[in-house]
Amino acid sequence: MKFTLIGTLFSILAAGVFATPNPISGSDTIVVRDPSIWYNSASKKYFVFATGGKIGIWTSTALTGPWTNVGTVLSSCSTVNNPGNCELWAPDVNFIDGLYTLYYAASSLGSQDSAIGVATSPSMEPGSWTDLGEVISSQSGDVFNAIDPNIILDPVGLQLSFGSFWNGIFQVGLWPGVNNQASATPGTHLAGNSGRPSEGGFVYKPQSQNFYYLFFSDGITPLAGSSRPPAGQEYKVLVGRGAAGQGPFFDQNGNDLTLALSPPTGTLVLGSHDNVYAPGGQSIFADPVSRRDVMVYHYVKLSDPVGGPSYLGINYLDFSSGWPVVVA
Template sequence: MKSAILSTLLSVLTAFVVAQPDPINTNTIVVRDPAIWYNAALEKYFVFSTDNNIGFSLLQHLSGSALPDCSIIDLPGNCDLWAPDVNFIDGLYTMYYAVSTIGSQNSAIGVATSPSMEPGTWTDLGEVISSVTGDVYNAIDPNIIDDTVGLQLSFGSYWDGMFQVGLWPGVNDLASALPGTHLAGYSGRPAEGGFVYKPASQPYYYFFFSDGVTPIAGQASLPPAGTEYKVLVGRGADGQGPFYGELGNDITLDLTPPTGTLVLGSHDFVFAPGGQSIFADPVSGRDVIVYHYVNLNDDNSPVGPSFLGINYLDFSSGWPVVVD
C-alpha cells in the first residue's frame, strides 16, 4: 500500500512539473546562483552570479565583476566568490556573498555595498560570519531580509541545515549567537540556497530552498533523474520561521517524502533548476523567480553550463506557482 501511495504521489508531482512553463527569457546568459535587482535611476536590471568574483550582467550582455580584486576575506576561494544576494538597505545596494571551496566547511559570508551597482562602485566590507570544520553549519549561501525585527541573515547547506541570525545596527554587525535559528534541512540532506521572501499579496513569509544534487559543467554525467536540484518551499507567519510545507510538516524534519512543497522541478529542456532568488519587480509589479538550470538541448554534453532562468510567480492560492 505504501509503495502504491508513493507511486501515485510521484505521478502527480511529475504531471505538475511537466505542466510548468519554460523560462520567459532566452537562454543565453551563463550563470550559477543568480540574484537580480533593479536600478530605477538607470532603468536597468542587474543580475549577479557565482564565479568571476561575482560576475554580473544587464540581461543583455556581460558587464564585469562586482569585486574584480577578490574579497578581502583571507580564505581559500576568495577569488572565486559564490551565491550573491542583493538588496537595497539604508540607501545603498548591499550584496552578501560566500567564500569557500567545494566540500569545505572553512567558509565565510562577506558583504559589499554600492551606490549604483555599477562596475567599480562596490566597497568590500569583509566578513560577516564564518565557519570551520566541525561546526554544525556552513557559512555559505547568504540571504538577507529586512524584517520587522531588523536585518536577518539566512545561510547554510548540507551540514545541519540552514540557519538565521540577526544583523544590527549595521549590515555586517552580528547581533545574535551562531548558529542562530534553525530554519530548514538537517544533517546530510542535500538542501541549500535558502531564501526568505514575503510577497505583498500574502500575510505569509516563504522560505525557498534548493533540494538535491546540482550538475556542474564538465561532469561525466547528469545526476540520476529524481535526485537532481529542484526548488522547494515552506511558509510561516514571520521571517524567522518555523516554516511548513503544504502537508503541514516543519521543513527542518527528516521525513519521507522529504519536507517542503515543490515549486519548480525539471521539465521539458529544463533540468535541475535551483540556486534561486525571488524578486518583487517594480516595473511589472509581479513576483519573479530567477534560477539556474542545465539546458538538455545544449550541445555541450554530457553536462554543459548552467543558464539563467526567469519566471513569474503567482501566490494567489497561498502557495507559489510558476506561471507565464
C-alpha cells in the same frame, strides 16, 4: 466514442493549463550559477549577479534581455581572510538604508572553511562597490556551512540566512549594520538536517500575502564526468511558509522543513521539465516594472552533455493560492 473524445480533449487542455512554463525568452544563452536580481529605477536597468570570480554582473533594460556582461562587483579579491576569497559564490542583493547591498560567500567545493562577506554600492555599477569584508564564518566540525547568504529586513530587523548540506539552513540577526553579527551562529534552524542536500535558502514575503516563504534548492546537480541521478533526485526548488521571517516554515503537508522525513519536506515550486533540467540556486524579488513577483535561477539544458553549462532562467510567480506557482 463521444465520451472518450471529450475525455481526451479535457486531458489535453488540462495538460496545457497545468504545464510548467519555460523560462521567459531572452536569457537562455547567459551562462550563470546562483543568480540574484535587482532593479535600479534611476538607470532603468535590471542587474543580475552570479557566482564566479569577483561576482559577475549582467545588465538589461528588460527582463527579456538582451543581457550584457558589464564586469564584476569587486575589482580585486575580497578582504575576507579565506582561501576562496578570489572565487566568490552565491551573491544575494537587496536595497538597505539607501545602498545596494550584496552578500557573497568565500569557500571551496565541499569545504566548511567558509565565510560570508558583504559589499555596498550606490548604483550597482562595476567600480562602485565597497567591500566591507566578513560577516560570519564557519570551520570544519561546525553544524553549518557559511555559504549561500540571503538577507531580509523584517519587523524584527535584518536577518541573514545561510547554509548548505551539513545540518541545513540557519539564520542569524544583524545589527546595527549590514556587516555586524548580532546573534551567535548557528542561530535559528530553518530547514534541512543530517547532510540532506538542501541549500540556497531564500526568505521572501510577497506584498499580496501575510506569509513569509522560505525557498531552497534540494537535490543533486551532476558534474562533468558523472551521471544523472534517478529522476526526482536532481536539483529542484522547494518551499515552505511561515508567519514570521524567522520561521518555523512548513510545507503544504504541514511538515516543519527541519524534520528528517521520507519523502523529504518541502513543496515543489520548480523541477525539471521539457529541456530545463535541475533548476535551482534561486532568488526572488518584487519587480517594480511589471509589478509581479519574479524568480531567477540557473538550470542545465537536458539536451546538453552531463556537467554542461548552467543558464539563466527567469519566471514569474503567482501567490494567489497561498503557495507560489510558476506562471507565464
